[in-house]
Amino acid sequence: MSGLPCIPLASSCIQYQRLQFLREQMARLEEAWHRSPRLGTVSTGWPEFDRMLPSGGFLWGSLVEWLSPGDGSGVMSLALRAVASACSRGSFLIIFDSLGEFYPLGAFYLGIPPENLVIIRPKNERDKHWALVQTLRGAEGCIVVASLQRLDSLSFRRLQLAAERGGSLGVFIRPPGARPEPSWAEVRLWAEPISAKKGTFAGGLIASRRWQIQILRCRGKWQPSQILEIELDAQTPTVRCFPQLAHPEIFARVTTSA
Amino acid sequence: MLWTSQGGTHRVAWMCEGARRLAICPGMLLSEATALTGSRKLSAEPWDKQADDKALEELGRWCHQFTPSVALDTEKPGDCLLLDITQSAAVFGAEERVAQLLLAQLAAKRILAQGAIAETPGAAWAVAHFAPQFSRVPSSSQVPPSHTPVAPLPPQRNQPSKKTSRSSPPADELSEPTTPPRYRREHPEDSSRSSQGVFPCEPLLIVPSGHAVEALQPLPPEALRVDEVATGWLRELGITTVGQLMKIPPEELIQRFGPGILHRWKQAIGEVQEVLHFLPEAEDLTGQWDFEYPTSLRAEIATAFAEILKQLIHRLSTRGYGILGLRGFIRGEKRMLNSFEVGLFRPCVKWVHLKGILEARLEGISLPEPVYLVELQVTQTAPLSQDQGSLFEGLGTRCSPAKWAELFDRLCSRLGPQAVLQVELTEELLPEYSYCLVPGALGSRNPGVQGSQKRDSAIRGANPGSKERKPRSKRGEADWGFRKHSGGAPCDWPPRPIRLFSPPVAIAAIALGAEGPPAQFVVSGRRYPVLRSWGPERLETGWWRGHLIRRDYYRVETASGEQFWVFRSLDTGQWFLHGSFD
Numbered sequence: 001m002s003g004l005p006c007i008p009l010a011s012s013c014i015q016y017q018r019l020q021f022l023r024e025q026m027a028r029l030e031e032a033w034h035r036s037p038r039l040g041t042v043s044t045g046w047p048e049f050d051r052m053l054p055s056g057g058f059l060w061g062s063l064v065e066w067l068s069p070g071d072g073s074g075v076m077s078l079a080l081r082a083v084a085s086a087c088s089r090g091s092f093l094i095i096f097d098s099l100g101e102f103y104p105l106g107a108f109y110l111g112i113p114p115e116n117l118v119i120i121r122p123k124n125e126r127d128k129h130w131a132l133v134q135t136l137r138g139a140e141g142c143i144v145v146a147s148l149q150r151l152d153s154l155s156f157r158r159l160q161l162a163a164e165r166g167g168s169l170g171v172f173i174r175p176p177g178a179r180p181e182p183s184w185a186e187v188r189l190w191a192e193p194i195s196a197k198k199g200t201f202a203g204g205l206i207a208s209r210r211w212q213i214q215i216l217r218c219r220g221k222w223q224p225s226q227i228l229e230i231e232l233d234a235q236t237p238t239v240r241c242f243p244q245l246a247h248p249e250i251f252a253r254v255t256t257s258a
Numbered sequence: 259m260l261w262t263s264q265g266g267t268h269r270v271a272w273m274c275e276g277a278r279r280l281a282i283c284p285g286m287l288l289s290e291a292t293a294l295t296g297s298r299k300l301s302a303e304p305w306d307k308q309a310d311d312k313a314l315e316e317l318g319r320w321c322h323q324f325t326p327s328v329a330l331d332t333e334k335p336g337d338c339l340l341l342d343i344t345q346s347a348a349v350f351g352a353e354e355r356v357a358q359l360l361l362a363q364l365a366a367k368r369i370l371a372q373g374a375i376a377e378t379p380g381a382a383w384a385v386a387h388f389a390p391q392f393s394r395v396p397s398s399s400q401v402p403p404s405h406t407p408v409a410p411l412p413p414q415r416n417q418p419s420k421k422t423s424r425s426s427p428p429a430d431e432l433s434e435p436t437t438p439p440r441y442r443r444e445h446p447e448d449s450s451r452s453s454q455g456v457f458p459c460e461p462l463l464i465v466p467s468g469h470a471v472e473a474l475q476p477l478p479p480e481a482l483r484v485d486e487v488a489t490g491w492l493r494e495l496g497i498t499t500v501g502q503l504m505k506i507p508p509e510e511l512i513q514r515f516g517p518g519i520l521h522r523w524k525q526a527i528g529e530v531q532e533v534l535h536f537l538p539e540a541e542d543l544t545g546q547w548d549f550e551y552p553t554s555l556r557a558e559i560a561t562a563f564a565e566i567l568k569q570l571i572h573r574l575s576t577r578g579y580g581i582l583g584l585r586g587f588i589r590g591e592k593r594m595l596n597s598f599e600v601g602l603f604r605p606c607v608k609w610v611h612l613k614g615i616l617e618a619r620l621e622g623i624s625l626p627e628p629v630y631l632v633e634l635q636v637t638q639t640a641p642l643s644q645d646q647g648s649l650f651e652g653l654g655t656r657c658s659p660a661k662w663a664e665l666f667d668r669l670c671s672r673l674g675p676q677a678v679l680q681v682e683l684t685e686e687l688l689p690e691y692s693y694c695l696v697p698g699a700l701g702s703r704n705p706g707v708q709g710s711q712k713r714d715s716a717i718r719g720a721n722p723g724s725k726e727r728k729p730r731s732k733r734g735e736a737d738w739g740f741r742k743h744s745g746g747a748p749c750d751w752p753p754r755p756i757r758l759f760s761p762p763v764a765i766a767a768i769a770l771g772a773e774g775p776p777a778q779f780v781v782s783g784r785r786y787p788v789l790r791s792w793g794p795e796r797l798e799t800g801w802w803r804g805h806l807i808r809r810d811y812y813r814v815e816t817a818s819g820e821q822f823w824v825f826r827s828l829d830t831g832q833w834f835l836h837g838s839f840d
Contacts, residue, residue, distance in 0.1 A: 068840075072820030076756050076840040103758035103837060104681040104693050114681040119695060120669065121677045131669055138665035193819030195789060209821065209839075 042091075042143070042169055044082040049228055052215060053187065058082070060141070062186035063160050063170040067179055067216070074232075075191045076147070077110060078211055079171050081232065083143045084111035086169075094118045094135050096146035098128060129155060136162035136170050147173040153182050160184035179216070188217040194229070208232060260305035261288045271305040314339065317369070318537045324350075324360050329534035331383065338386070340379045340534055357462050376465035376473070379534060380526030384474055384481035384500075385463050470527045475501030482522040488515050543636035545569050552591065552628030559588070559629055560620055564613045566634040571607045574639060580605025581612065583638030588623070589631040596623050600671055604663035605640040611664055618672040687797050688807060689758055689836065752795050753813060755823045755837030762834035765824065769833075775812040776824060781835055786822070790815040797825075813839070 041057030043050055050056050058064050068075035080093075087093050093112055095102055097119050108114055120135070122128040128146070135144050136159055144163075151159075151174070163170045172185070179190070194210045210231040259282065260272040268288035277300065282291045288302060318328045318339050327342035343356045350356045357373050364371045374386035465473040474481065477500050479492045492515075497503050503511075504523065511520050524530040545566035553559065563586065574581060584600040598619050606612060669678050679695040686692050767779035775791035793812035799805070808828040815821045821839035826832070 070820070071757075071840060072816070072822050072838040074819075074821060074839050080756070099757075101757040101759060103689070103755055105683070105689070105754040106756040106758075106837075106839075108683070109754050114683055114693075117681050119679040119681065120673070121679065122673055123677070127673055131673060134665065134668055138661060138668070140661060193821075195815070195817060195819035209815075 042083060042086045045085040046082070046228075046230060049082075049213070049230070052228065053218060058169055058171075059186055060169055061164045061167045062219075063156075063163055063172060063184060065172050065174055065178075065183055065185035065188040067174050067176055067188070067190045069176055069192050073191070073193050074209060074211060076145075076173055077106070077232070078191055078213070078230070079145065079173060080107055080112060081110045083145075083169070083171060086143060087112045087116050090116065092116050092118055092139065092142040094120060094139060094142055094144045096120050096122065096128060096132065096144070098122055098147075125150075129159075132159055132170075133162045136168050137166040140167040143169045143171060145171045145173070149175055151178070151181075153184070156182075156184045183217060185217070186219050187215065190214045190216050259291060259300055259302045261302055262305045262307075315537065319539075321360065322537075322539050324356055326539055327534075327536050329379075329536045331379075332535060338383060340382070342534070342536075343375075354462065354464065361462060372463070374463040374465065377467055377470055378526055378528045379532050380483065380522065381465055381470040381474060381528075383483065384477050384526060385465055388477045388481040389463055389473075474526055475499060475504070479503050479519075482519060482526060484519050484522055488519060491515065543570055543573065543639070544633065545635075546631060546633045548631050549629060552630050554625055554628050556620060556625070559625075559632060560613075560617050562632050563616050563620070563634055564609075566632070567612055567616065568609055570634065570636055571609055571612070574636070575607040575642075578642055579639045580607045580642040581636055581638075582606075582640045583636070584612075584616070585635045585637050586616070586619070587633040587635070588625065588629050589633070590627045591630050595625055595627065595629060598623060599637070600667075601638075601675070602663070602667050603670075604660065604667075605642050606663070606667070607642065608664075611667070615667055615671040618668065621672070686799075688799050688809075689754070689797070690760065691799075752792075753839065755821075756840045758823075758837045759835060762825070762836040765833050765835045767824065767826075767833035769826075773810070775814060776833060779814075779824065779833065779835070786814075786816045786820075788814045789817050794826075796828075811836070 040060045041055045042060065043057040044053075064079075066075050066079045083091075083093065088111055093107070093116055095107075095117065098121065100121055102119060104114055104117060104119070107117060120131055122131050132144065132146060135142070151172075159170060176190075191211050191213045194212055208231050210229060213228045213230055259270060259274065259277050261268045262271040263269075270282060270284055270286045270288060270291050272284065273282050273291075277291070277295075280294050280298075282294055292300065292302065314337070315330060318330060321328045321339060321341060325341050325343050325346045327345075329340045329342075331338040331340055341360075343353050346356045347353045350359065353375055357375055361371055361373045372386050374382045374389070376382035376385060478489075478498060479500060480489050481500060482503075492498075492503065500523070503519065506514075508520055521530060525532045547562035547566055549558075549562070571581070582602050582605050584602075586598050586600070587594060588596045600615055600619055602615075666678060675697045677697075679697055681693055682696055683693050684691060763781065765779045765781050767776035769776045773794070775793060776788055778785060778787045780786070791812050791814045794810035795812075797809050797811060799807040806829075809825040810828060811823060811825040813821060813823055822835060823837035823839065824833060824835050827834065
């Protein structure tokens with residue numbers, strides 16, 4: 001720590017400032033790592049979302065973690081849609097389907113060509129983790145998608161190293177209970193569907209579906225809580241991104257002070 | 259009955275004698291053939307020509323025990339093996355005896371074959387394929403050999419002889435006991451076994467030396483292996499036998515039909531040599547490791563296998579061949595403890611890779627008692643392929659075929675080929691039948707992977723029962739007529755869920771109208787009020803499936819934003835949850 005400048009300790013918010021400072025330092029280091037020319041990215045197909053990520057997309061050789069509220073929430077669809085552009089350019093998509101319930105036509109609808117789709121059905125958790133490590137390490141330029149309920153930090157790290165070594169992209173769908181757990185993912189995202197009742201659907205089609213995506217953690221960007229709304233049109237599977245509107249309380253405060 | 263697709267229609271390719279009796283013939287529309295069967299049960303399967311060719315090649319290699327010169331018929335591929343048995347006569351006693359033994363052993367393997375011996379491959383082929391149609395005699399199981407008419411044989415046969423065998427319909431279906439005197443019929447030696455009901459043998463046809471012309475003359479022109487166009491013309495001209503054909507002066511024959519027919523005739527009577535491409539003899543690639551002391555340690559067993567593997571790889575790699583299939587045996591003191599098979603997607607001689615696969619395979623094998631001996635056998639080999647390196651290799655580039663093959667070898671060896679699946683879409687609309695999963699089938703997709711490794715047992719969607727489904731053409735665009743957006747998915751297609759429950763889950767639902775969407779439904783005790791819904795989308799099975807299934811599908815969104823795929827059965831009115839838009 002000798003290289004670091006002295007932090008004033010007398011401040012009342014000393015702990016907060018210290019944390020801020022360390023976060024900035026980390027961000028600078030990670031930003032330099034992101035600018036490394038050897039790494040390519042997978043564009044999500046949503047320019048607004050790509051801009052929120054420091055590398056302009058998901059990095060090859062890394063892990064992406066989507067936290068999903070539960071069945072029918074559409075987070076898996078979002079995750080697949082985010083990598084569909086890479087698949088349509090020739091990358092293989094390897095899906096881990098332990099329950100045997102994955103429906104390929106659903107993925108086809110999202111833009112994933114069936115000829116680039118491989119389904120792996122491991123019999124148990126042990127085989128699943130072994131196969132995940134093997135595919136992440138061996139399938140260079142491929143996208144590996146798996147739904148993981150339990151994942152300890154050691155196994156997570158092993159998967160991250162495998163992806164880094166293999167040059168693949170791992171996309172994991174995790175339950176909401178995984179939020180407080182440590183993560184080795186490059187990007188951790190929280191997505192939840194916006195129901196028609198509470199959501200604002202101005203301009204959206206009736207058959208469309210909208211989610212709120214929040215970047216919980218992203219290597220190279222320390223600011224959390226970046227929120228984006230994404231709408232997937234059910235008739236024409238196109239995606240629209242909506243800028244996050246100001247919170248009503250903030251809007252009221254600003255207008256009052258003005 | 260086997261069918262094949264021709265010009266978008268299913269046509270009969272091969273059929274059993276029972277189907278033939280119902281006037282079903284090759285080229286007939288499958289729907290017509292099915293209609294002809296009436297209430298009789300008729301099994302119709304798609305014809306896998308590649309598998310047929312492979313099986314015939316394997317049979318040819320098996321025939322190496324009779325002669326080293328076994329060739330596949332390259333001119334008219336499909337059902338015929340050509341064996342040069344001239345030299346084998348010295349070992350077996352006589353050429354007839356070689357052929358009789360071969361036919362008897364084929365019968366023991368439950369393969370019904372028609373054999374013929376002649377001076378030339380062309381003559382043997384013609385007699386084997388077309389002579390029985392002129393003169394079918396009851397098989398050995400029906401008529402004693404002494405009843406078979408026998409033509410006189412010349413005392414000595416010094417000419418090199420060819421023997422051909424082809425698969426034939428079951429002998430017990432044959433009739434019309436008339437025999438032309440141009441060739442002799444010999445029954446296989448152990449026909450007594452046939453009469454005991456083991457399996458019938460076809461009699462052997464022998465064209466005596468110097469009698470090829472006489473033997474060929476009553477046969478139809480197709481017996482000369484000429485193309486269908488030429489035979490069609492000949493039929494129109496009223497020429498029904500080779501004898502009639504050969505009465506036409508050669509110059510006129512060439513002028514009218516080209517040189518092909520005359521060339522075939524000359525090949526058949528031995529005036530022109532025919533080049534045969536003999537199958538290479540399979541080398542016995544087996545290695546054993548005899549333990550000094552019996553062991554139960556898996557590490558030691560794995561090391562023994564690895565050492566055998568090293569020797570086998572050395573023997574193969576010097577010839578430019580790689581391993582495609584391995585079979586391992588683990589023996590105890592008195593019995594076989596276990597055996598396993600390993601299939602590879604690409605010929606490989608990388609010791610580390612193969613060793614890793616064997617180790618992964620050994621992990622799942624039980625060893626009830628100490629091991630005395632291990633044996634490793636190479637069951638399949640193929641020439642090694644060379645890959646061009648890429649200038650821009652690095653992160654994010656597409657995986658090379660070699661790496662793919664290695665990865666899938668590893669996955670299949672541990673998880674099993676049934677756990678590594680690729681998708682083929684079909685033309686069916688019902689979700690269960692709309693796709694099939696092909697186990698370990700990267701062969702047809704990945705250019706670097708062996709196509710022969712494609713497994714023939716596809717998992718048919720969520721319902722493995724259905725069989726007669728044709729994979730949809732690439733991406734299904736042409737067949738479904740959907741427009742596609744730039745991402746590759748169809749535009750006009752209603753959304754499909756990511757998860758499909760098999761079987762559909764019966765739910766209690768309340769609908770506002772008799773034909774409307776559900777207002778709420780209950781799954782596993784949890785109530786889901788429906789906020790929005792899309793549908794109905796009516797999906798029905800085709801009439802050819804027999805039992806008609808009719809469903810009205812709805813995509814419903816609950817108050818909390820989840821979306822599910824539910825349907826009402828139009829037969830029973832029951833609601834089902836079929837999928838979720840995860």
